[in-house]
Amino acid sequence: MKKHYKTIKFIACSTLASMLLVGLAACGKKDPNSPGVEFMPDMYRSNSLEYYNVHTVDGDTVYNAKKPVKGSVARGYLPYVYENTPTGYEAAANLKNPLTAKTREQYEKEGEELYGKFCVHCHGVTGAGDGKVGAKLPGPPPPYNGTLKNLPEGKIFHSITYGKGSMGSHASQVTQEERWKLVYYVQKLQGPKEAATDSTAKTAAVTPPAPKK
Numbered sequence: 001m002k003k004h005y006k007t008i009k010f011i012a013c014s015t016l017a018s019m020l021l022v023g024l025a026a027c028g029k030k031d032p033n034s035p036g037v038e039f040m041p042d043m044y045r046s047n048s049l050e051y052y053n054v055h056t057v058d059g060d061t062v063y064n065a066k067k068p069v070k071g072s073v074a075r076g077y078l079p080y081v082y083e084n085t086p087t088g089y090e091a092a093a094n095l096k097n098p099l100t101a102k103t104r105e106q107y108e109k110e111g112e113e114l115y116g117k118f119c120v121h122c123h124g125v126t127g128a129g130d131g132k133v134g135a136k137l138p139g140p141p142p143p144y145n146g147t148l149k150n151l152p153e154g155k156i157f158h159s160i161t162y163g164k165g166s167m168g169s170h171a172s173q174v175t176q177e178e179r180w181k182l183v184y185y186v187q188k189l190q191g192p193k194e195a196a197t198d199s200t201a202k203t204a205a206v207t208p209p210a211p212k213k
């Protein structure tokens with residue numbers, strides 16, 4: 001029995017020793033910068049063209065990260081010219097809702113869905129400013145159907161874009177088109193305006209101003 005142990009020990013030791021030798025031999029290359037034996041060279045050095053680089057393909061120099069031509073506008077994106085300043089806010093009052101392809105009711109419905117995702121927790125279901133988060137803010141959101149009743153559509157859009165007071169900008173969460181859908185829904189919550197100055201004029205119950213004398 002003891003003899004067997006000795007033989008096993010001997011085999012194990014000699015195997016280890018030979019593995020060590022092979023290992024050392026692999027390191028003992030003449031070129032010190034050589035990585036030695038590579039089992040899967042493709043794993044170390046990719047054959048593919050890497051991003052944001054300059055490459056030579058068939059003798060042509062190829063830049064695979066070109067900047068768009070100056071003045072180009074990304075699809076689905078419209079530049080917004082009004083600045084995030086009090087002057088920009090006032091100027092935005094002239095903006096009109098560009099979404100007219102569908103009916104107002106359809107847009108309101110789509111706006112309601114977005115409102116449920118991005119606004120309801122602050123502004124509340126009816127827009128009274130009593131959402132779970134909104135009610136806890138030091139200055140809760142004013143009610144749409146009260147203080148904000150006559151806020152024109154352009155200013156609503158502007159405030160969703162840049163934020164106002166403790167409300168942050170929503171430009172990264174909702175696209176411009178979605179913001180205009182939200183405007184339709186906010187207007188629904190505002191109810192008929194006392195003095196319609198924008199596209200709600202058609203639907204709002206407005207008494208025409210007295211003719212000037």
Ligand code: HEC
Pocket residue numbers: 115118119120121122123133134137139140141142148151155156159160164165166167168170174182186
């Ligand atoms: C973190 C809570 C919060 C969220 C989320 C939020 N709001 Fe507000 N919102 C406020 C507060 C607070 C005000 C009042 C800001 C002020 O006048 O100082 C406000 C103001 C407004 C106003 C009036 C702006 C003005 O020009 O007077 C509009 C319109 C509005 N929010 C729409 C939205 C819409 C639409 C969404 C969803 C996309 C939204 N808000 C999400 C808190 C929020």
